[in-house]
Amino acid sequence: MRRSRGVLGGLAAVPLAVGGLVLPIAAAPASADESPATTVSVRPDQAAALRVATYNVSLNRPEAGQLVTDLTGGADEQARAVAQVLQTTRPDVVLLNEFDHDADEEAIDLFRSEYLAVSQHGEAPIRYPHVYTAPVNTGVSSGLDLDNDGEVAGPDDAYGFGEFEGQYGMVVLSRYPIDTKNVRTFQHFLWKDMPGALLPDQRTTDAPRDWYSATELAAVRLSSKSHWDVPVKVRGRTVHVLASHPTPPTFDGPEDRNGRRNHDEIRFWADYVADDSAGDYIYDDAGETGGLPAGALFVILGDQNADPVDGDSYRGAIDQLLDHDLVRDPEPTSNGAVEAGAVQRGANVRHDGDPALDTADFADDAPGNLRVDYVLPSRNLPLRGSGVFWPAADEPGSELTGVYPFPTSDHRLVWVDVRMPSRR
Incomplete structure (x- = not known):
């Protein structure tokens, strides 16, 4: 949702030449709806691999229905590049x-x-027969003055910032079956119901008064979009795809209500996957309580809008996941991110984090490029490889990331390959 520029870095698996880029081979599921011409063959030792990715595609539009209009006919250039x-x-x-x-x-x-099912510039089509999407909080009117501007109107008074219901939504696409009966959504979970929540009130800030009134606090939801637990069936095992998109930790005042909310949206998953009682307070939209069962396979993924070192996020926000005992950080990298930081300079020269880990090309003056997009598997999913799709300017594929205005998005696709355990 910001701006700036554009090697497929961190490739740690067996290479395959695809459209001029060298990529590790991903396993093709037996249930994939794909013709033999487009199915990628795999070596026997690759058969257990699963590639999971997150991609903020910036396919949002200023008005409801405009995305449908733009996509009709298959000619939208941004969507083709994505x-x-x-x-x-x-x-x-x-x-x-x-x-x-x-x-x-x-x-x-x-x-x-x-x-996706049509070849784009010579790339093989890819088909995702399984999809999960659901309503989100963006643009949903609260009927309350949540931004304290004296009016009850506009995107800042919605449960999540949005000009209309569903703007900045989320979708999970899968080549493996989704266990839709056991999906859990947490769209309506109230922020106040998280024990020790970093609410913008006098208890946790120096503000002269609480930001939210008692009436507002009884209505404010934690998720700016939603939190989803989407179980995917992979060769007899279930992997819980834990999807979210926390609010950017900016666009507020000294009360830091968005920074605090971002921190707690991230904390939600840390509590949800814990193997103790940390997630007992959680309830889903169907009224079921508790987090994941101990030993479950999971991947936490999404645009978390938090860099571990740089940017404006609340202190330690993403570290709640990166340092979690049950979570693995593959630290995917790209050469393109290193190049972009060096060329663009600006805020990037003041950053303390490793530029190779950046996943978003934001404004050069502030905040600069950041690591905000994550694919974090559980530690019981062995790692096979990882990377960020951010080609250097002289490498094939750089036309798909480019410079502002971007042909795709200011975010880059992040992928992780894991080895699926054998069926129990």
């Missing part, structure tokens, strides 16, 4: 952030049929 990135990297499961949600799911059906 589809080409997916066809090049070929994830088995991918979360798309900032994909406008519509009640009839027309937009995602169009994207699958008229973009």
Whole structure:
């Protein structure tokens, strides 16, 4: 949701030449709806691999219904470029952030049929027969003055910032079956119901008064979009895809209500996957309580809007996941990110973090490029490889990331390959 520039870095698996780029081979699921011509063959020792990715595609539009209009006919250049990135990297499961949600799911059906299932600039089509999407909090009117500007109107008074319901929505695409009966959503979970929440009140800030009134506090939801637990069935095992897109920790005042909310949206998953009682307070939209069972396989993924070192996020926000005992940080990298930081300079020269880990090309003056997009598997999923799709300027594929205004998004696709344990 910001701006600036554009090697497929961190490639740690067996290479495959695809459209001029060298990529590690991802396993093709037996249930994938794909013709033999487009199925990637794998070596026997690659058969247990699963590629999971997150990609903030910036396929959001200023008005409801505009994305459906833009995608109709298969000619939208941004959507074609996004589809080409997916066809090049070929994830088995991918979360798309900032994909406008519509009640009839027309937009995602169009994207699958008229973009992903059609070759883009010579790349093999990719088909995702399984999809999960649901309503989010963006643009949903609260009927309250949540931004304290004296009016009850506009995107800042919605449960999540948005000009209309569903703007900046989320979609999970999968080549493996999704256990839709056991999906859990947490769209309506109240922020106040998180024990020790960093609410912007006098208890935790120097503000002269609480930011939210008692009435508002009884209504404010934790998720700026939603939190989803999407179980995916992979060769007899279940992997819980834990998807979210916390609010940016900016666009507020000294009360830091967005920074605090971002911290707690991230904390939600840390508590949810804990193998103790940390997640007992959690309830889903169906009224079921508690977090994941001990020993579950999971991957936490999404645009978390928090860098571990630089940027404006609340102190330690993303470290709640990166330092979690049950979570693995693959630290995916790219050469393109290093190049971008060196060329763009600006805020980037003042950063303390490793530029190779950056996943978003933000404004040069502030905040600079950051690591905000994550794919974090559970420690019981052995790592096979990882990377960020950010080609250097002189490498094939750089036309898909480019410089501002970006042909795809200011975020880069992040992928991780894990080895699936044998069936128990």
